[in-house]
Amino acid sequence: MAVRHFSLVRTPLARLREDAMEPDRDICSAKGCQADAAWDLQWNNPKIHTPERRKSWLACDEHRASLSDFLGSRGFLRDVVPHRPAV
Numbered sequence: 001m002a003v004r005h006f007s008l009v010r011t012p013l014a015r016l017r018e019d020a021m022e023p024d025r026d027i028c029s030a031k032g033c034q035a036d037a038a039w040d041l042q043w044n045n046p047k048i049h050t051p052e053r054r055k056s057w058l059a060c061d062e063h064r065a066s067l068s069d070f071l072g073s074r075g076f077l078r079d080v081v082p083h084r085p086a087v
Ligand SMILES: [Zn+2]
Pocket: 028, 029, 030, 033, 034, 035, 059, 060, 061, 062, 063
């Protein structure tokens, strides 16, 4: 599978910073990436979230595809929209 090399695969979803607030700027959610976020990946895990709930991962241009693949391969990905910084 294309995403198998990706570091997030080994991280349980619950331990990802899905609820973390970055104090100064919005950065990519990929592990170890400090790039500014350009995309908002909106996802939902039907096992733990109600259907209308949306979690959000931010992604830079480089990681948009791999993060989307990670969520998509699990059937979690609902939408990918351009990220607008909340300033
Ligand atoms: Zn990134």
